[in-house]
Structures are given as C-alpha cells and as structure tokens.
Amino acid sequence: MSDMERYLNAATRDNTRRSYRAAIEHFEVNWGGFLPATSDSVARYLVAHAGVLAVNTLKLRLSALAQWHTSQGFPDPTKAPVVRKVLKGIRAVHPARERQAEPLQLIHLEQVVASLQAEAQQASNQQDQPRLLRARRDTALILLGFWRGFRSDELCRLQIEHVQATPGAGISLYLPRSKSDRDNLGKTYQTPALLRLCPVQDSQRMAQRLGPGTRPGVSRH
Known part of the structure; x- marks a missing residue:
C-alpha cells in the first residue's frame, strides 16, 4: 500500500468503510445494479426497497454510492433531482x-x-x-463507558x-479520535472518583498491570 493509499484509508473510519462496502455489494450483487450507475437506476433501487429498509438505511446506501462515484471520477447520480x-x-409514504x-x-x-468482581x-x-x-x-472499561x-x-x-x-x-484520559471528533484533533476527558461504581480504582490497577502502548480492548469471554 502506498503512502497516499494509507492516508486516504485513514480519512475514512473503519466502520464507515465496511458499511460502504456492504452497501455497494447490496446494490450490485443483491439488487443487480451496474456501476457506474445512472440516476434512474438509483431511483429504481430506492423504490425497490421502500418500506423494506429504513429511510436512514437508504440514505446510507446513497452515501456509499455517492462516495464510490466520486472516488472513481464519475458523476454522482445520487444528487439528481429524481x-x-x-x-x-x-x-412521506413510509414514516417511521x-x-x-x-x-x-x-x-x-x-x-x-x-459478576466481574466475583x-x-x-x-x-x-x-x-x-x-x-x-x-x-x-470492570474498568464498563464503568468508564457507562459514566462517560x-x-x-x-x-x-x-x-x-x-x-x-x-x-x-x-x-x-485522552482519546486521539472518536465519532464526534470529525477532524481527529483528539480530546481529553475527566471522570471524578465516585463513592459507588467508581472506575478509578480498577483503571489504576489496569494501568499498573498492562504495559505502555497496550490497548485494553474488551474481553469477549
């Protein structure tokens, strides 16, 4: 992967990239559409899934199609009036x-x-x-996630x-990027010590036992 490709990939979040790939696959494979698409085919795609997919899901599919066409140098059919x-x-017809x-x-x-303490x-x-x-x-991650x-x-x-x-x-704690931090500027958060369900003690133990550069992650067990 070239440096340019690496930076271009970094500009789009992993979850968004996966959602866009799934949307393009749905348009091409599941529905049988062709890329690059015309505004008429995109409109027919929406009609075919009206009332089946939520409006927000349809908007996500349009965003994915728009991104694909723009990145490939084709006109964006999703911006057409139709x-x-x-x-x-x-x-209007399918309010939800x-x-x-x-x-x-x-x-x-x-x-x-x-349960975790036991x-x-x-x-x-x-x-x-x-x-x-x-x-x-x-325990520390769940408490941090809950209170913040x-x-x-x-x-x-x-x-x-x-x-x-x-x-x-x-x-x-410092987060280098988050969903609300669109420009990836990073943000520092403060969490006070609490009398009950306090994340401070477990976070300190976690930091002492894990070495620098470690990402705590969330256990799937």
Whole structure:
C-alpha cells in the first residue's frame, strides 16, 4: 500500500468503510445494479426497497454510492433531482419512528460489576493472573463507558499511557479520535472518583498491570 493509499484509508473510519462496502455489494450483487450507475437506476433501487429498509438505511446506501462515484471520477447520480424526490416521497409514504437502544440501567450495571468482581476474586484465589486481569480490565472499561458515554470502539482505542488514574480524585484520559471528533484533533476527558461504581480504582490497577502502548480492548469471554 502506498503512502497516499494509507492516508486516504485513514480519512475514512473503519466502520464507515465496511458499511460502504456492504452497501455497494447490496446494490450490485443483491439488487443487480451496474456501476457506474445512472440516476434512474438509483431511483429504481430506492423504490425497490421502500418500506423494506429504513429511510436512514437508504440514505446510507446513497452515501456509499455517492462516495464510490466520486472516488472513481464519475458523476454522482445520487444528487439528481429524481433521486432526491423519490427519497422525499418514500419518507412521506413510509414514516417511521427511529428506534433507539435502551440505555443500560443502574441496576443492570451493578449486576455486571458484581459478576466481574466475583470473577476477579475467584481468579485471585486460583492465582490465575490472565483471568484476573481480564476481569479488572472489563470492570474498568464498563464503568468508564457507562459514566462517560463512550462507544465500544472508543473504549477499544484507549491506550494505557493515555489514562491517568488518581485514587480518590479521578481519571484523566485522552482519546486521539472518536465519532464526534470529525477532524481527529483528539480530546481529553475527566471522570471524578465516585463513592459507588467508581472506575478509578480498577483503571489504576489496569494501568499498573498492562504495559505502555497496550490497548485494553474488551474481553469477549
């Protein structure tokens, strides 16, 4: 991969890139469309999936098609008046309230943390250091994610040298990029120490046990 390709890839987030690839595949393979596309074929694609796919999903598909045509040097068919009008009509005929995931309730957070603490205690009794580390790491990440509202991909990008935990005071952590940080300028977040369900202690233990340059990640066990 050339330096130019590497920088171009870095300009688009991995999740967005995967979503765009899936959208292009859906247009070409599942629906049988041709690329480069015409505005008429894009409009017919929208009509074929009206009421089946959510409007936001259709908008994502249009964004993917627009990005493909622009990057390949072709005119963008999604900007044509017929495409915009069809999408507007679909929104009017198939109105739908957007579904939002239910937030994690405090009682459920307590249950998760209690389970991880029991896991850590059992691992400590058995002198199972990898298991103990996973349990403490996951506790710290879950508490950080809950109190700061971090996404899972943001938690996975945390690096130990970017986390400073002071017992009884709080945590200062730096995220080099996030979904809300479109320009990748990075941002520092502060989290105070709490009386209950506090992420400070577990974060400090995690930082002490993991070496610099380590990405904590989230255990899938």
